[in-house]
Amino acid sequence: MSSEFLTQPSAWSSIDTWISVTGALAAMACALPGTWLLLRRQSLLGDALSHAVLPGIVIAYLGMSWMEDVGWLAAPVADAGLGRVAEGMSLVARRQIVLFVGAALSGVIAALLSEFIQRWGRVERSAALGVVFTSMFALGLLLIRLFADRAHLDPGCVLYGNLETTGFDTLAGTEIPRAAIVNGVMVLINGLLITVFYKELKLNTFDPELGAAQGLRPNWVSLVLMSITAATVVAAFESVGAILVIAMLIVPGATARLCSDRLGTMLVLSLVIAAAGAVMGHVFALTLPEMICSRIGFPQVKDASTAGMMAVTSFGGFLLAALVSPRHGIIRSWMDRARLSLRIAREDLLGKLYRRDETAATGTLAQTYSNGNGVGWFAWFARNSLIRQQLIQTGSQGDILTESGAAAARTLVRSHRLWELYMARHFELPDDHLHATAEQVEHFLGPELQAELAAELDQPTTDPHGKTIPVDN
């Protein structure tokens, strides 16, 4: 496994494919409940659950291996050989069910405990969660340390997962990794449950009062969501570890949230983003570390933790979405803001030229355009764009409004003076307080509002300062 596959595609082995597939399936399984948790502002519940299931998993694992040692359960066959796929499947299923039951029990215990502490101890919610999940995680770590030699659990695996070795733990007789099957089943179960309970979840998430009024038990919806989250966390736990599973729960949903405002689209997008993040994560884990480390003097580095890189990659996707998302991206909002500023600056210049012509004042360009403390670069930029669009012409006498420029200027000054008059009629403001607000509002009065104002003010001809209100064209 190294970056050679870029030049030699054969270096990408089937193991790499299975690692990517397993990671993608785990991420997709997590993304489904994670998106709902995000929308319900319960992201930290995923955090708490992923920590709290640890003691359950450890105890279930220890119990199972103890029973296998004693002989109550058939021990897994080391080399099942071809044609015993069914037996392999049943072993996988048994193992997974036992782990799931253990984890689910400890998840339920954690939820009940924090509920109990919250209610009986009158402790704030996040503190109650904090107490319960750190204690249970500590218990899990302690058990792992105590029985490290009995079970093949090691604390590192709990944190990093063992995605890299997933290709070696295959279903008997096939190349399909056990983890891929488990996570694939989780994707199907989650997809099915979310489709079946789509309406209930939606109602309970966005308007719990309405839901309750229609007879929907809010506790049941939370319970369903929590159970599928717990099950998903357990399934993904082995592959990516207790903490990275939180990234898989939250990040794809958050990225999808930035890209879409529609719930259905969001859910589908989160699946796509999750899968893409996982596959890209594996590719980056194989290529990026070598590329970077060989430059800074560590040529020995070939690859890095895939699970960790999947989390980092999905975060990269999140940042990308935050930047370039068409609806809510930072770049989009910067551009909107810049466009608005430019429009305001241009209109201000037109207004200044109009007033200069009105009073027949003369002066240099800088005097004309000055707003008290000189002319900023942005105003010069706005002037250039006005010249380009032929709203003003440059001449020896300074800038002159063209015909279309004069029309635009009249509309603006009309807005300004109508607003001043309106303010003067309806609010007891001194005359020198009228200008400042009108200077801002003038840019946002459309033709309809202008007409309405004029009608209400009985088609006035002069503003409170005695200046003529220009007639609209």
Add this chain to the structure above:
Amino acid sequence: MTAAELIRVLTLQDYNTRLVLCGTLLFGACGGVVGAFMLLRKKSLVGDVASHAALPGIGLAYLILEAIAPGSGKTPVWLLVGAAAGSAGGLVCAGLIQRIRLIKEDAALGIVLSVFFGMGIVLLSVIQSLPTGSSAGLSEFIFGKAAALTAADVLSIAIASMLILLICGLLFKELSLLCFDESYAAALGWPTRCLDLLLTSLVVAVTVIGMPSVGLLLVVAQLVIPPTSARFWTDRHGPLTIISGALGGLSSAIGILVSALVPRLAAGAVIVLAGAGIFIVSMLCGSRRGVIWRWMRHRQSRHHIGQLDLMRACFEILEGTVEHDGIFDPDHHHPAAHERDLTAIPVSYDQLRDARSWSDVRLREVLLAAQRDGSIRQDADGHYRLTVEGMRLARRATRNHRLWEMYLIHFAHTAPSRVDREADEIEHVLEPELVEQLESLLEQDRVRARVPVNPHG
């Protein structure tokens, strides 16, 4: 394990145990004190983000050190500096993400926590493949290894802890106000942003000094569990901070001693579990909000209310009986004779049950308690009769009740239809002084002189 060994550990004869205990004790106290502020700010889990985000800082510090001078990667001081930088970076990042309108605080914290940890894991796996590097020294920061603390480590932990405690002590008033009422603090002209930054830095500092002993996974427990436990013992912020610090130190001490006694117990996890034990004890026995005390108080007031309700019900039934028989003396010209009469009149169980909307179970319970108290007796005919003492109680309860009803009607502008219900609940908290005041007020109103009669008729 022999008794001698036990004594040796518990009496701290072991130099190493003493050293480790000293370091973790101070860290525990700091965690408790800083955590108390965070609990009030309802930001208990910020510490969780700070600790997980430290991992990439540690990894990066190691790589930089190795790149500068191979073999120098495991200098603890620089690794801790890296950890602090990582935490700070993580918290800044969480703050920036929260500024995206659509991403709420919980999601931002979760994202930073897990993604920074992922970066840390990537860096650790890179370090592992270096010829000089095994991440063994670094994974101590993840899981903690209290037993490996050296004298120099403990000294720096001690200095840092003292500094943290000193800052908390000097700026106690400012930090408290920030936690209770940030906008008021801002209105007073205090630099709330600087204070907020300071508090966050304190969290980062506590996280970093706890990392070598407890490990970054569990370090948040020392920020959350002690203050939450202390909350059961007091309602006041000053004592809360002190108790929280003490409990943090206590859980550290228990954890270190237990892990010194039993081999293979990771000290970090034991410290957290000791904290959990302290939490359970506090939650049950805490003197302010403890479950047991609250339950006892609840039982006591339930008993009291039940007795008053019963007495009043008896009195009203008796009143009805005598009025019906035409021997009731409304103006109490002969109170002594009157009372003797009333104690002789039987009250049946059915009458009592119909008097109020109580269940059979509750009524039996109340009757038994009243018999124990000696305010009522059940005679051979199966009927109940008030004792002289019970009569006194009944008169007082009824009188209080009706006075209060009057008060509500005349002074509190309550809608008359709601009076009876409210009076029912409030008569039990009415103080004798207030009753006297009401009596003299209402005594003047001659129309209302017949106080013992219920205005509802």
